[in-house]
Amino acid sequence: MTYQNFSLKQLQDIDAAHHLHPFTDHKDLRAAGSRVITRAEGPFIYDSEGNELLDGMAGLWCVNVGYGRHELAEAAYAQMKELPYYNSFFRCTTPTPVLLSKKLAEIAPEGVSQVFYGSSGSESNDTALRLVRHYWALEGRPQKNIIISRKNAYHGSSVAGTSLGGMAAMHGQLGGAVPNIVHVMMPYAFELALPGEREHDFGIRAARAVEDAILEAGPDNVAAFIGEPIMGAGGVKIPPPSYWPEIQRICRKYDILLMLDEVITAYGRTGAWFAAQSMGIEPDTITTAKALTSGYQPLSALLVGERIASTLVDKGGEFYHGYTYSGHPVACAVALVNLEIIEREGLIERVRDDTGPYFRKALAERLAGHGIVGEVRSFGLMGAIEIVKDRETRERFPGDGAAAVVVRDHAIANGMMLRATGDTMILSPPLIWTRETIDMAADRIARALDLAE
Numbered sequence: 131m132t133y134q135n136f137s138l139k140q141l142q143d144i145d146a147a148h149h150l151h152p153f154t155d156h157k158d159l160r161a162a163g164s165r166v167i168t169r170a171e172g173p174f175i176y177d178s179e180g181n182e183l184l185d186g187m188a189g190l191w192c193v194n195v196g197y198g199r200h201e202l203a204e205a206a207y208a209q210m211k212e213l214p215y216y217n218s219f220f221r222c223t224t225p226t227p228v229l230l231s232k233k234l235a236e237i238a239p240e241g242v243s244q245v246f247y248g249s250s251g252s253e254s255n256d257t258a259l260r261l262v263r264h265y266w267a268l269e270g271r272p273q274k275n276i277i278i279s280r281k282n283a284y285h286g287s288s289v290a291g292t293s294l295g296g297m298a299a300m301h302g303q304l305g306g307a308v309p310n311i312v313h314v315m316m317p318y319a320f321e322l323a324l325p326g327e328r329e330h331d332f333g334i335r336a337a338r339a340v341e342d343a344i345l346e347a348g349p350d351n352v353a354a355f356i357g358e359p360i361m362g363a364g365g366v367k368i369p370p371p372s373y374w375p376e377i378q379r380i381c382r383k384y385d386i387l388l389m390l391d392e393v394i395t396a397y398g399r400t401g402a403w404f405a406a407q408s409m410g411i412e413p414d415t416i417t418t419a420k421a422l423t424s425g426y427q428p429l430s431a432l433l434v435g436e437r438i439a440s441t442l443v444d445k446g447g448e449f450y451h452g453y454t455y456s457g458h459p460v461a462c463a464v465a466l467v468n469l470e471i472i473e474r475e476g477l478i479e480r481v482r483d484d485t486g487p488y489f490r491k492a493l494a495e496r497l498a499g500h501g502i503v504g505e506v507r508s509f510g511l512m513g514a515i516e517i518v519k520d521r522e523t524r525e526r527f528p529g530d531g532a533a534a535v536v537v538r539d540h541a542i543a544n545g546m547m548l549r550a551t552g553d554t555m556i557l558s559p560p561l562i563w564t565r566e567t568i569d570m571a572a573d574r575i576a577r578a579l580d581l582a583e
């Protein structure tokens with residue numbers, strides 16, 4: 131059965147009849163009909179009607195090496211022919227997760243050298259949550275099990291991921307979160323800095339909210355702090371440079387583990403393999419997924435620091451946790467070649483030294499002065515554009531993010547795929563973008579802003 135035998139209308143009708151989409155209002159979807167993306171090449175995606183869109187989101191923050199990489203398809207095909215599946219339970223393993231673990235240990239921040247695989251960021255955060263609590267239990271301190279997170283954080287959509295996350299709408303539908311998770315303020319200066327408060331001081335104040343939560347719960351009851359180095363789905367919220375060093379200091383002071391969620395930021399997006407390296411953070415766990423395979427296969431890797439790993443190995447006995455697809459040989463084969471491409475093509479250095487700074491300049495020079503833009507910000511190849519009604523007062527348009535949706539729809543009509551979250555437009559393009567692609571994106575977004583104004 132090939133989709134080419136179906137008209138767009140037929141595909142939309144079948145989609146509406148049988149397919150429940152993630153994070154979607156299905157009544158809206160049925161009224162509008164799905165856009166059917168059928169192919170992609172380099173930085174572009176194409177829909178069933180032949181429309182070309184520049185993909186400003188790398189799929190969903192994942193297609194870092196761009197589309198149409200036959201090498202990745204060939205790696206999957208070769209592995210499927212030789213060994214499509216075997217597990218790594220019961221004292222077995224397969225070669226590709228072994229080699230991938232070695233590679234990840236080589237590129238990870240110092241002191242992080244063990245890997246636990248899953249198929250998604252959500253699964254990986256579930257593993258991380260279980261692992262840090264298990265760690266403290268093995269250390270004879272089972273009461274040390276509270277996790278501190280941030281409001282509006284996104285850590286996935288499973289029960290554990292939603293509980294760790296701080297999105298009010300998601301919690302509203304959860305019907306009971308995993309207990310002992312506390313949420314504190316996010317480091318979002320654009321909305322939360324006090325009048326006249328310096329960026330540095332705001333960063334320290336936001337970090338001290340974590341210290342306050344530790345003191346309130348009692349340090350003996352707190353297992354870990356979890357955070358995205360840059361909050362992604364919550365709106366590319368880049369903390370002031372003072373934030374993470376202060377978080378690190380606080381975690382050390384009270385002997386609290388530091389869990390980084392790098393599902394979006396790992397594998398080059400910030401101009402280093404990991405944002406931990408870009409920002410000088412020394413985590414105990416790092417959750418990764420998405421760009422590990424550039425989205426060509428579902429795969430996540432929880433990177434585990436030596437402190438936790440050695441306790442697990444030396445004192446742990448069996449860790450009653452794992453997934454059928456942990457260390458899937460095909461996904462790991464694809465990841466190995468994907469990391470090779472990132473390295474061979476110098477994509478990380480390019481983001482750090484060339485396209486990252488150029489992207490920042492393009493946002494600042496081409497978009498920041500627009501009449502409905504309150505702020506632009508970026509780090510590596512992640513960016514945000516705040517949509518406001520009034521640039522001076524930062525008053526938002528009415529309708530809870532409706533204005534950003536209008537900008538997004540104009541952008542799509544102008545050949546630019548980007549995302550609206552709340553009142554923020556977000557960008558997270560493939561790392562293969564060049565200066566020319568950045569210029570093209572800036573032109574198309576500027577046009578969308580003009581049309582929305």
Ligand code: PLP
Pocket residue numbers: 249250251252253255284285286287291358362363391392393394419420
């Ligand atoms: N953590 C972060 C920071 C994410 O951005 C995401 C997804 O966007 C996840 C976790 C969940 O990953 P997945 O959708 O693969 O479960």
